[in-house]
Amino acid sequence: KQEVTQIPAALSVPEGENLVLNCSFTDSAIYNLQWFRQDPGKGLTSLLLIQSSQREQTSGRLNASLDKSSGRSTLYIAASQPGDSATYLCAVGPNTGGFKTIFGAGTRLFVKA
Amino acid sequence: ETGVTQSPTHLIKTRGQQVTLRCSSQSGHNTVSWYQQALGQGPQFIFQYYREEENGRGNFPPRFSGLQFPNYSSELNVNALELDDSALYLCASSLVGVGNEQFFGPGTRLTVL
Numbered sequence: 001k002q003e004v005t006q007i008p009a010a011l012s013v014p015e016g017e018n019l020v021l022n023c024s025f026t027d028s029a030i031y032n033l034q035w036f037r038q039d040p041g042k043g044l045t046s047l048l049l050i051q052s053s054q055r056e057q058t059s060g061r062l063n064a065s066l067d068k069s070s071g072r073s074t075l076y077i078a079a080s081q082p083g084d085s086a087t088y089l090c091a092v093g094p095n096t097g098g099f100k101t102i103f104g105a106g107t108r109l110f111v112k113a
Numbered sequence: 114e115t116g117v118t119q120s121p122t123h124l125i126k127t128r129g130q131q132v133t134l135r136c137s138s139q140s141g142h143n144t145v146s147w148y149q150q151a152l153g154q155g156p157q158f159i160f161q162y163y164r165e166e167e168n169g170r171g172n173f174p175p176r177f178s179g180l181q182f183p184n185y186s187s188e189l190n191v192n193a194l195e196l197d198d199s200a201l202y203l204c205a206s207s208l209v210g211v212g213n214e215q216f217f218g219p220g221t222r223l224t225v226l
Binding site: 004031032034036041042043044045046049089091093100101102103104105106 | 117119146148153154155156157158161169170171201203205213214215216217218219220222
């Protein structure tokens with residue numbers, strides 16, 4: 001049974017700091033891994049999608065890496081801004097048995113001005 | 114390109130009642146997934162619909178049911194509502210065979226009293 005864990009659960013950093021959010025999963029047989037951002041009470045915004053054959057994806061100040069063999073992904077945010085404050089979720093798409101995407105509980109990020 | 118939309122935004126029901134939530138897929142997408150997100154947790158996969166048939170189901174009882182229509186829009190029906198059904202219900206659409214990147218709607222906040 002796939003389990004996804006995100007560490008830390010919450011993070012508070014000063015503006016301008018570079019930071020890393022971690023996501024680990026127990027079953028390496030994945031189809032893809034997707035990082036999302038969620039503002040309070042809102043839906044999810046897709047940030048980056050990494051296919052199982054890829055090692056990393058980049059979009060602006062965001063970089064996500066994937067190491068399937070160790071069951072880990074990281075989301076790197078460069079030069080953090082107060083507008084980056086949100087909850088960041090990672091989601092793993094399985095390789096078999098339909099698209100039962102499994103989410104982590106998220107990392108709540110607060111960037112102080 | 115039209116994004117994923119959901120209706121209603123908020124809903125209040127009493128225990129034992131039935132509810133129907135609606136979702137319109139992003140233009141060009143053929144798959145819809147539904148998720149339940151309790152406060153402070155990651156989304157939990159309910160089920161997915163592809164070509165108007167259920168294509169994978171999470172650990173939810175049969176009183177959670179769904180439909181997908183020929184235009185790829187979808188409904189989530191919940192019968193015999195319980196207090197624990199209070200949550201944010203999220204719909205996501207994707208295109209099978211193109212990375213399966215999921216795009217989420219804004220969600221429906223259901224409160225069961």
